[in-house]
Amino acid sequence: xxxxxxxxxxxxxxxxxxxxxxxxxxxxxxxxxxxxxxxxxxxxxxxxxxxxxxxxxxxxxxxxxxxxxxxxxxxxxxxxxxxxxxxxxxxxxxxxxxxxxxxxxxxxxxxxxxxxxxxxxxxxxxxxxxxxxxxxxxxxxxxxxxxxxxxxxxxxxxxxxxxxxxxxxxxxxxxxxxxxxxxxxxxxxxxxxxxxxxxxxxxxxxxxxxxxxxxxxxxxxxxxxxxxxxxxxxxxxxxxxxxxxxxxxxxxxxxxxxxxxxxxxxxxxxxxxxxxxxxxxxxxxxxxxxxxxxxxxxxxxxxxxxxxxxxxxxxxxxxxxxxxxxxxxxxxxxxxxxxxxxxxxxxxxxxxxxxxxxxxxxxxxxxxxxxxxxxxxxxxxxxxxxxxxxxxxxxxxxxxxxxxxxxxxxxxxxxxxxxxxxxxxxxxxxxxxxxxxxxxxxxxxxxxxxxxxxxxxxxxxxxx
Numbered sequence: 001x002x003x004x005x006x007x008x009x010x011x012x013x014x015x016x017x018x019x020x021x022x023x024x025x026x027x028x029x030x031x032x033x034x035x036x037x038x039x040x041x042x043x044x045x046x047x048x049x050x051x052x053x054x055x056x057x058x059x060x061x062x063x064x065x066x067x068x069x070x071x072x073x074x075x076x077x078x079x080x081x082x083x084x085x086x087x088x089x090x091x092x093x094x095x096x097x098x099x100x101x102x103x104x105x106x107x108x109x110x111x112x113x114x115x116x117x118x119x120x121x122x123x124x125x126x127x128x129x130x131x132x133x134x135x136x137x138x139x140x141x142x143x144x145x146x147x148x149x150x151x152x153x154x155x156x157x158x159x160x161x162x163x164x165x166x167x168x169x170x171x172x173x174x175x176x177x178x179x180x181x182x183x184x185x186x187x188x189x190x191x192x193x194x195x196x197x198x199x200x201x202x203x204x205x206x207x208x209x210x211x212x213x214x215x216x217x218x219x220x221x222x223x224x225x226x227x228x229x230x231x232x233x234x235x236x237x238x239x240x241x242x243x244x245x246x247x248x249x250x251x252x253x254x255x256x257x258x259x260x261x262x263x264x265x266x267x268x269x270x271x272x273x274x275x276x277x278x279x280x281x282x283x284x285x286x287x288x289x290x291x292x293x294x295x296x297x298x299x300x301x302x303x304x305x306x307x308x309x310x311x312x313x314x315x316x317x318x319x320x321x322x323x324x325x326x327x328x329x330x331x332x333x334x335x336x337x338x339x340x341x342x343x344x345x346x347x348x349x350x351x352x353x354x355x356x357x358x359x360x361x362x363x364x365x366x367x368x369x370x371x372x373x374x375x376x377x378x379x380x381x382x383x384x385x386x387x388x389x390x391x392x393x394x395x396x397x398x399x400x401x402x403x404x405x406x407x408x409x410x411x412x413x414x415x416x417x418x419x420x421x422x423x424x425x426x427x428x429x430x431x432x433x434x435x436x437x438x439x440x441x442x443x444x445x446x447x448x449x450x451x452x453x454x455x456x457x458x459x460x461x462x463x464x
Contacts, residue, residue, distance in 0.1 A: 007140035009147060009210070016208035017137065017147075018154035020086065020130055023198035025158035026097065026190075027123035030256060030277055034182055035100065035119075036388055037260040039112050040402055042184050047402060049109040051392035054385040057117050061378050065124050069374020070228070072129045073367070080211030081370065082129035082136075089125030090202035094195045096122050101191025103184075120381060126202070128377050132369040135354035136212030139451070141444050142296055148350035149292040152343075153285055160281040165190060166274040181271045214367045228371050231364050237439040238356040242376060244433035245349055246383040248308055251426025252342070253387025255315060258395065258419045261402045266415055267321070269328045276332055280339035291344040295351075301437035304348040307341040308431035312424040314338040319420050352437075355444045362447050362454075387426075394418040 009017075025031070036054070039045050045053075068085060075081045100115040134147055166180040169189065177186055232238065264270030295303045317334050321327050353376065357369050398414020401407055407415075 007138045007143050009137050009143065011150075013208070013210050014137075014147060014150045015154070016205055017134065017210075018151045018205075019201045019209075020126065020205045021151065021155040021201075022158045022161075023090070023194065023201040024123070024126045024130075025155055025162055026194040026198065027119070027126070028155060028159065030159070030260070031162070032384070033253075033256040033260055033388065034273075035116070035187075036257055036392075037264065037402075038182055038184075038187055039103070039107070040261070040392075041264070043103055043112065044106055044108040045112045046109070047392050048396050050112060051389040051396070053109060053113045053116065054389045054392075057113065057120065058378075058382045058385050060117050061120060061124070061381055064121055065128065065374045065378035065381070066371065067374075068124050069128050069132070069370040069372070069377075072132065072370035072374075079206060080133070081214065082133035083206045083211070085129040086126050086133075086202055087206060089122050090199040092125065093122040093198045097191045097195045097198070101194075102188040105184075124374070124377060128374045129370060131350065131353065131377075132373045133212050134350065135357055135369050135373075136214055136367075137210065139354070139358060139448050141351075141355065141441050141448070144351040144354045145292060145295050145300065145347060148347045149288050151350065152346050153288050155346075156281050156285045156288070160278050160285065162190065162194075163274045163277040163281065165193065167278070179271050180274045182273065214369075228368055231360060231368070232372065232375060235356060235360050235363070237359050237437070238372065240433070240437060241349075241352055241356055241439075242379055244430050244437070246379055247426050247433070248345070248430035249380055249383040250387040250390070251312075251423040251430065253384045254391040254394075254426070255419060255423040257388035258391040258415065261395070262415055262419055263331070265402050266407075266412065267323050267327050267331065269331065272328050276328075276335060279332055280335045283336045284339050284343045287340050287343050288347070291347060295344060295348060299441060300348040300352050300355075301434045301439075303344050304352075305431045305434035305437075307344045308427045308434065310341045311338050312427035312431065314341070315420045315423055319416050352439070355439055355447075358444065358447050358451060359439065362451050390422070391418055394422065 021028075036050060040047055040050055072081055072085050075084060077084055096115075096118045100119050103111060103115065134151060135144070137147055138144060166177070166182070166186050168174055169176040169186075170178065170180045176189070177183070180186070260270075260273060263273055263276070269276075291303070314334060314337055318331070321330050321334075353373065357367075357372050360372065361367055395402065395415060395418060398411050398418070399408065400411040400415050
């Protein structure tokens with residue numbers, strides 16, 4: 001089914017909406033995993049402490065994430081529902097980035113606990129309203145894939161620029177640092193650059209991106225949070241999607257968290273980490289237009305499923321690598337190929353989220369995108385924390401020393417097992433689940449048509 005003109009977002013406005021990611025990329029993968037590895041190596045915080053903190057920090061998210069989503073749904077301003085919350089995130093983010101990226105030498109577990117929680121709060125203030133906003137830019141099945149594609153292109157490009165920064169400032173062109181390694185001085189520098197970029201690009205999005213259109217079927221009193229949770233629990237496509245996505249995220253977080261430690265302490269290529277990240281990110285950006293067409297042709301959940309299973313089959317190849325002069329290029333090839341099949345995941349997930357929210361609108365009559373996405377964000381952050389913590393706890397169980405000490409063959413085997421086999425299990429299970437996701441393009445087309453028909457008859461479409 002072709003996208004109607006009224007459902008299509010002009011490219012310049014879509015770029016303005018996506019420009020938030022230039023600044024907010026500091027909150028997205030791989031940076032949280034780099035922060036974890038950085039604190040494990042350069043501060044007094046121990047691996048076990050960091051893993052425990054990541055798990056317990058989610059208690060705070062249980063309060064903050066749903067609250068922000070719920071309140072953004074209720075917000076009514078001249079600039080729409082979502083923009084005021086993103087502005088708040090930009091303002092609060094400036095001091096928080098300084099604290100997290102410039103820790104004192106004696107920083108321990110408590111400092112990390114406070115700084116990482118504040119960091120995730122800022123991410124929630126920006127991420128949840130932005131993704132809810134994106135679902136309101138269009139209700140078209142294919143146009144949502146296009147919106148997610150543009151958003152991911154800007155996000156990945158921004159992540160690449162962020163990783164190019166250490167290479168640039170340690171090169172003969174701009175020799176501010178001796179190495180591109182994520183040392184305390186380099187992390188402090190990156191944090192200060194992000195402190196400038198975050199508010200600037202949020203302002204661009206607020207000024208030039210459309211507010212979006214909130215569609216409801218009926219007018220009713222504001223639902224209590226308990227009623228929303230009940231509606232969420234009865235949204236079977238949403239529960240199916242979140243379960244499958246959570247499983248995949250745990251597996252990917254195990255890999256990402258341990259990969260940076262393995263590159264630095266085992267393969268001895270930590271100084272090449274920025275080059276690695278830039279290379280895989282460029283490969284992802286270049287592949288997005290191709291994946292967008294593949295998703296449009298074969299469906300979101302089918303492509304997502306296959307990509308997860310292929311990723312799972314690639315990671316065990318790392319088991320064949322040994323530390324040495326050429327290991328970086330071998331690791332890079334595996335990383336680039338795996339990243340190509342990781343690319344369709346965020347695109348498909350963002351588009352599917354909009355579809356399952358439409359299902360809720362049809363069933364409940366009102367738009368609860370912000371609340372739904374806050375719950376989704378909370379669960380995904382929990383999954384990332386579980387995955388990262390699981391990886392760290394397994395390294396502790398195998399007695400692996402990430403701070404540069406001598407490791408036994410058993411400890412090194414534990415590192416490689418955690419890096420390759422554990423993610424494989426999670427990704428295969430998730431891939432199988434996504435293959436059987438129930439909300440197809442045909443079913444969504446019926447939902448969209450019924451929503452628009454009922455909203456037109458009720459006359460309650462809300463133009464922000």
